[in-house]
Amino acid sequence: MSATADRDLEAELASAAAGHAGIPIDAICSGCGRTHVKRARPEEMDQHPQVDPTSLEATDLTSFKHVCHPCGSATWWNPVAVLTDLLESERGE
Numbered sequence: 001m002s003a004t005a006d007r008d009l010e011a012e013l014a015s016a017a018a019g020h021a022g023i024p025i026d027a028i029c030s031g032c033g034r035t036h037v038k039r040a041r042p043e044e045m046d047q048h049p050q051v052d053p054t055s056l057e058a059t060d061l062t063s064f065k066h067v068c069h070p071c072g073s074a075t076w077w078n079p080v081a082v083l084t085d086l087l088e089s090e091r092g093e
Ligand SMILES: [Zn+2]
Pocket: 029, 030, 031, 032, 033, 034, 068, 069, 070, 071, 075
């Protein structure tokens, strides 16, 4: 069983809390420890802006700043996984 089995990643990505621009990233809030899908631009994670997102590994990415609603402010998020499946389904539309 994967840790994401009980989560709807597509719904999380579609929610306003995920943001509007960038690559779908599963990430952990450094403030409250909550996991949520966020969008982050490659350059926010110390990657080249034109990088092919499908080539990225979560371990290569740096933490990025994103708003966390339970924390009530922008916090640092640690990337857990690049959600390549969601990225590819978006591109297919
Ligand atoms: Zn938080």
